[in-house]
Amino acid sequence: MAQVTTRKKTPIPPTIRKPFRKSSLNGWLFASPWIIGLLLFYAYPLLSSMYYSLTTYSILDAGEFVGFKNYGELFHDDLFWKSISNTIYFAVFFVPLSILFGVSLAMMLNMKVKGLAIYRTIFFLPTLVPQVALAVLWMWLLNPGFGLVNGMLDSIGIQGPNWLGSMSWSKPSLILMSLWTIGQPVIIYLAGLGDISEEYYEAAEVDGASWFQKTRHITLPLLTPVIFYNLVMGLIGAFQQFTLPYTMTQGQGTPANSLTFYVMHMYDNAFKYFKMGYGSAMAWILFVIIMILTAIIFSTSKRWVHYQGE
Amino acid sequence: MNAKVKKRVNVTFTHIILIIVSLLFILPFIWMVSTSLKPITQVFTFPIEWIPDPFQWMNYLDAIEYIPFFTYLKNTVVITVLSTLGVIISCPLVAYSFAKLEWRGKNVLFVITIAVMMIPSQVTMIPLFLLFNKIGWVGTPLPLIVPAFFGVPFSIFLLRQFFMGLPDTLRDAAKIDGASEFRIYWQIMLPLAKPAILAVGLFQFMGSWTDFMGPLLYLTDEAQYTLSLGLQQFQSQMGTEWGLMMAVATMMTIPIIILFFFLQKTFIKGITFSGIK
Numbered sequence: 001m002a003q004v005t006t007r008k009k010t011p012i013p014p015t016i017r018k019p020f021r022k023s024s025l026n027g028w029l030f031a032s033p034w035i036i037g038l039l040l041f042y043a044y045p046l047l048s049s050m051y052y053s054l055t056t057y058s059i060l061d062a063g064e065f066v067g068f069k070n071y072g073e074l075f076h077d078d079l080f081w082k083s084i085s086n087t088i089y090f091a092v093f094f095v096p097l098s099i100l101f102g103v104s105l106a107m108m109l110n111m112k113v114k115g116l117a118i119y120r121t122i123f124f125l126p127t128l129v130p131q132v133a134l135a136v137l138w139m140w141l142l143n144p145g146f147g148l149v150n151g152m153l154d155s156i157g158i159q160g161p162n163w164l165g166s167m168s169w170s171k172p173s174l175i176l177m178s179l180w181t182i183g184q185p186v187i188i189y190l191a192g193l194g195d196i197s198e199e200y201y202e203a204a205e206v207d208g209a210s211w212f213q214k215t216r217h218i219t220l221p222l223l224t225p226v227i228f229y230n231l232v233m234g235l236i237g238a239f240q241q242f243t244l245p246y247t248m249t250q251g252q253g254t255p256a257n258s259l260t261f262y263v264m265h266m267y268d269n270a271f272k273y274f275k276m277g278y279g280s281a282m283a284w285i286l287f288v289i290i291m292i293l294t295a296i297i298f299s300t301s302k303r304w305v306h307y308q309g310e
Numbered sequence: 311m312n313a314k315v316k317k318r319v320n321v322t323f324t325h326i327i328l329i330i331v332s333l334l335f336i337l338p339f340i341w342m343v344s345t346s347l348k349p350i351t352q353v354f355t356f357p358i359e360w361i362p363d364p365f366q367w368m369n370y371l372d373a374i375e376y377i378p379f380f381t382y383l384k385n386t387v388v389i390t391v392l393s394t395l396g397v398i399i400s401c402p403l404v405a406y407s408f409a410k411l412e413w414r415g416k417n418v419l420f421v422i423t424i425a426v427m428m429i430p431s432q433v434t435m436i437p438l439f440l441l442f443n444k445i446g447w448v449g450t451p452l453p454l455i456v457p458a459f460f461g462v463p464f465s466i467f468l469l470r471q472f473f474m475g476l477p478d479t480l481r482d483a484a485k486i487d488g489a490s491e492f493r494i495y496w497q498i499m500l501p502l503a504k505p506a507i508l509a510v511g512l513f514q515f516m517g518s519w520t521d522f523m524g525p526l527l528y529l530t531d532e533a534q535y536t537l538s539l540g541l542q543q544f545q546s547q548m549g550t551e552w553g554l555m556m557a558v559a560t561m562m563t564i565p566i567i568i569l570f571f572f573l574q575k576t577f578i579k580g581i582t583f584s585g586i587k
Contacts, residue, residue: 026491027413034404035419037460042426045434045441052436059443108331113324120578121571122332125339128566130520132541133559136550137338146354148341180335184513191581232428240430243522247542263432270436271527283433294428 053280060274070281080282082257083265086171090261091238094175098234099227102182106189107219120190127183135247138177139164164248170258174245185230192226193219197308224305232294239290242267262286342563346370346556353552366553370561373554377540378533386536389454389525390518396458397465397514402507404461405469406495410481420470427463439527449530454521458514465510468581472506473499509580512573516566537562 028035053070057063074080109120126134141148142163150160163173200218209217245259251268253260266286270279340360345353346369348362373379407413408420442453476499484494500507525536537558544555570577 024413027407027411027416030403030407030411030491030495031413031416031419033400033459034423034461034466037400037457038419038422038426041438041457041460042429042434045437046429048437048440049433052440059440105331108324108328111324113321113328115325117571117574119328119332120574121567122336124570124574125335125563125567128516128520128570129339129342129563130538130541130559131522132538133342133555133562134338136541136545136552136555137342140353140552141338141341148337148358151358180338187578188581190578194578236428236430240432247522250545266432271439276436276440280436283430283436286430287433290428290430 049280049283052277053284055277056275057277057280058274059276063277066277070278071285073278074281074285079257079260079265083253083260083262086258086260087239087241087262089171090175090178090241091235093172094178094238095231095234097175097179098182098185099231101179102185102189102230103220103223103227105182106186106193107215109186109190110193123186124183126181131243132247134177134181135244138173139248142173164259165255167256167258170255174241174259177244178241185234188230189223189226192223195308196222221306222308225307228297228301228305232297235293235297236290239263239286339563342556343560345552346560348553350551350553369553369557373544373551373557373561376551376554377543377558379537379540379558381533382535382537382540385451385529385534386519386538389451389536390515392455393458393518394511394515396455396460397462398507398511400459400461401465401510402469402473402500402503403495405466406473406499408466408470409473410476410478410499411491423463423466427467435527442528448528449534451529451534453528454518454524462510462514465514468510469503469506472503472580476502505576505580507580508573509577512569512577515569519562519566 054067055063055065056070105123109116109123129137140146142150144150144160144162144165147163149163153160161169163169196219200222201214204214204218240263241261242263245253245261246264246267249259251264253264262282263286266279266282269275269282341358344360344362347365347367348359348369349366352359352362408416408423438453439448442448447453447456480498480502481494484498489497520538521536522538525539529535529539541555541558541562544551544558
């Protein structure tokens with residue numbers, strides 16, 4: 001957890017100490033938009049979501065309080081389990097791969113060569129293309145009949161799979177597509193690489209360290225805080241997968257619900273069938289899953305996250 | 311091999327790898343632009359004709375007529391510009407108070423802010439929708455704009471990290487000269503934080519520009535739609551208007567690519583992670 005580094009406080013004699021000194025008032029004033037935002041757009045919805053999850057609320061009628069009935073029903077909802085397993089499958093493969101590719105890409109883009117601005121823009125390109133267009137683009141690229149990918153495989157004598165059309169390849173296809181849009185974490189890795197002090201490398205060079213040794217003993221350890229940050233953010237993002245599979249399958253999660261992700265199922269329940277209570281219960285389960293996973297990552301972080309100057 | 315030759319070999323090798331990987335990243339984009347200039351009959355030919363023959367510039371005009379392009383463009387620009395403005399106004403203020411001001415409850419509130427980043431937006435989605443529905447904002451762009459003026463946790467966090475890196479001596483000197491806290495912020499700290507503000511501004515701009523789920527939830531009237539939603543209209547039961555759709559996608563993408571290309575250096579400089587612990 002990010003810790004707050006406060007400046008050393010000089011003790012204030014109790015006689016002068018007042019709950020709101022002038023500087024304290026300034027602090028509150030500066031932070032006031034966010035305090036209001038926090039209450040209005042986070043605290044209030046969080047609490048009401050919990051309440052709604054215990055009711056049969058829909059936009060159309062006020063609903064009634066039913067206790068944990070929604071949660072109980074979820075356990076008998078086959079699509080709920082299917083969507084959870086799809087989402088976990090996606091997260092388990094996507095998150096580690098995105099870290100691996102993200103760090104490698106950032107390291108390449110951090111080398112001092114000409115035309116870096118162009119390279120960086122190219123790697124960021126897919127992030128700038130609207131996701132709806134990306135989805136359609138990939139549907140064509142991966143089309144088994146006339147798509148580019150199978151065409152290229154064909155030219156080297158490989159019979160490509162029916163990517164998005166087959167149960168076993170649809171999720172790997174989606175992982176492939178998502179890996180293509182890792183521009184944002186790459187930017188953050190790049191900033192992290194820029195933060196690593198040159199002195200470490202100079203010292204290592206004096207000792208005759210190879211490129212591999214420098215990467216292994218300087219770059220990667222000092223990048224761990226940023227990897228840690230992207231791991232948490234990547235995991236949260238993976239569990240919120242929505243736009244790509246939704247637009248690609250026109251909300252159907254085809255074939256055979258192999259692309260029905262958790263948030264898609266939640267969206268359907270809440271905004272298609274107006275089962276707001278049921279949807280809220282799903283939202284809370286998602287929240288709890290993410291909280292548990294984040295807590296696990298945080299608890300292991302002391303062992304593998306290193307900070308400069310420690 | 312002397313050092314000079316060795317260095318040249320290294321640089322060449324680096325370029326080769328970068329070019330190969332770049333191709334992988336840019337190919338689908340080139341396909342998008344190329345398709346936007348093809349007649350429908352050429353879209354599916356194999357092997358691919360990368361260069362359309364002839365260039366079908368009409369696709370752009372047809373696309374603009376197929377959907378109410380200028381209305382959607384105007385809606386997208388309004389939402390994007392206003393929400394970016396909101397983030398740029400509110401987040402530095404809040405971040406500055408977290409980084410440089412002393413006030414009671416600051417640490418607790420900062421920890422809460424970090425924790426809030428972990429809440430999936432879907433958890434707050436339903437109650438927010440119901441709230442906005444109650445006050446009559448569903449069907450207007452307001453839910454996509456107004457919250458930005460009250461701060462975004464990710465941006466506040468990023469800017470706080472940046473302000474933490476600015477020396478306190480600047481502030482102390484201005485204080486001795488009798489400057490008010492707001493003046494110090496406005497005239498000294500804010501100009502110094504430009505790269506970081508640019509970074510959060512660009513993140514917000516890009517997020518808003520291509521956002522799909524937000525407009526899908528809140529915009530009910532077609533006259534309010536954004537370009538992201540408009541793209542979907544090229545897909546119908548009758549099939550997809552590939553050329554036209556890609557023309558709009560290209561028009562949506564090019565301006566941000568240009569923006570990113572010129573700003574990327576400042577942009578990366580603005581993100582600082584020293585001091586995350």
